[in-house]
Amino acid sequence: MKQPSGNQSSEESSSDGESCGRGKRKRTARRLSPSYQPTPMLSAQAAQKKGKRRVSARERNLRRLESNERERMRMHSLNDAFEQLRQVIPHVKMERKLSKIETLTLAKNYIMALTNVICDMRGEEKPYTFVDGESSGENNNDEDIEVENLEENNNSSCQRDLETRD
DNA sequence: TAGGCCATCTGGTCCT
DNA sequence: AGGACCAGATGGCCTA
Numbered sequence: 507m508k509q510p511s512g513n514q515s516s517e518e519s520s521s522d523g524e525s526c527g528r529g530k531r532k533r534t535a536r537r538l539s540p541s542y543q544p545t546p547m548l549s550a551q552a553a554q555k556k557g558k559r560r561v562s563a564r565e566r567n568l569r570r571l572e573s574n575e576r577e578r579m580r581m582h583s584l585n586d587a588f589e590q591l592r593q594v595i596p597h598v599k600m601e602r603k604l605s606k607i608e609t610l611t612l613a614k615n616y617i618m619a620l621t622n623v624i625c626d627m628r629g630e631e632k633p634y635t636f637v638d639g640e641s642s643g644e645n646n647n648d649e650d651i652e653v654e655n656l657e658e659n660n661n662s663s664c665q666r667d668l669e670t671r672d
Numbered sequence: 673t674a675g676g677c678c679a680t681c682t683g684g685t686c687c688t
Numbered sequence: 689a690g691g692a693c694c695a696g697a698t699g700g701c702c703t704a
Binding site for chain 1: 676677678679680681682683
């Protein structure tokens with residue numbers, strides 16, 4: 507029941523120039539179909555039947571725009587968190603920044619490596635093993651394969667990094 | 673051109 | 689009731 511695409515939310519929506527993803531890329535405000543009419547979640551008649559306050563189309567539209575704005579802000583804060591995570595994950599420098607899936611995968615590996623180091627220091631058995639880009643115990647799905655090469659490079663860089671920190 | 677990655681919109685559901 | 693969260697859809701940008 508998805509709409510073909512959203513309304514031209516009038517707002518700036520310039521995505522505050524966040525150079526996202528691969529290299530420099532500037533995203534312009536999303537162009538939306540001029541013919542698009544947001545479908546009311548609840549028609550005025552239905553609302554009246556249910557004894558609910560009638561909400562004008564104008565008000566619905568305003569609420570939608572406010573919702574969109576909040577959602578955008580939410581996603582921006584999520585992206586900020588990704589950026590902070592990228593900065594603390596040791597990884598081989600690349601000209602393009604890590605994608606989200608790469609960031610999460612490397613973070614997972616880094617945590618596993620740290621856990622190994624801690625266990626090692628305690629004289630306990632290491633719970634995780636890194637074999638050919640495969641992270642132990644876990645099922646190796648497609649996403650893991652995608653970043654396999656990265657992981658191979660970074661697993662060793664993680665270990666090196668951890669060993670030199672003291 | 674195809675495929676990957678991403679931002680944004682949207683409506684449903686959950687939570688306060 | 690309203691906001692947060694979520695997932696699907698859509699379309700733009702970029703690289704191979």
